[in-house]
Amino acid sequence: MTEPHDEQPSIRYHRTCEDCQGGPGDDVRTLSVGRDLSVTETWHTDRCPAFTIERILIEASAEKLKEQEAWAKDAFPSVHRRLTAAAAAIPAGDTAAPFAAALMELVQAQAEDTGRFVILPTWTEILERHFPPQEPA
Numbered sequence: 001m002t003e004p005h006d007e008q009p010s011i012r013y014h015r016t017c018e019d020c021q022g023g024p025g026d027d028v029r030t031l032s033v034g035r036d037l038s039v040t041e042t043w044h045t046d047r048c049p050a051f052t053i054e055r056i057l058i059e060a061s062a063e064k065l066k067e068q069e070a071w072a073k074d075a076f077p078s079v080h081r082r083l084t085a086a087a088a089a090i091p092a093g094d095t096a097a098p099f100a101a102a103l104m105e106l107v108q109a110q111a112e113d114t115g116r117f118v119i120l121p122t123w124t125e126i127l128e129r130h131f132p133p134q135e136p137a
Contacts, residue, residue: 020048027044083107101130
């Protein structure tokens with residue numbers, strides 16, 4: 001199986017900073033990667049206001065991410081208990097039961113290692129178990 005990114009060309013853009021007119025050989029280089037995996041390279045001087053603002057925004061985003069992570073680690077156990085209780089209240093014959101069971105398994109797989117995402121093969125294995133292929137009529 002090929003990865004979705006295998007067939008995409010490697011595209012690199014070079015941008016001149018509009019604020020400081022920095023270019024190769026200047027003090028600071030920033031790289032950003034787009035959704036299409038293109039790389040944009042921008043050079044700045046060390047006193048560039050655009051680079052200073054970018055750095056402030058990155059630091060603020062990092063701080064916000066730390067706060068969100070701390071909140072989630074604190075809140076997850078009680079949210080997980082409430083979800084488990086709600087799923088357990090669904091009668092076995094209810095049409096929602098297989099959906100609730102699959103959701104519970106997926107949440108449990110994520111809960112076992114909150115430092116990573118549940119990978120596609122695990123999703124597929126769980127969903128196959130709760131929603132097996134139907135034989136042709």
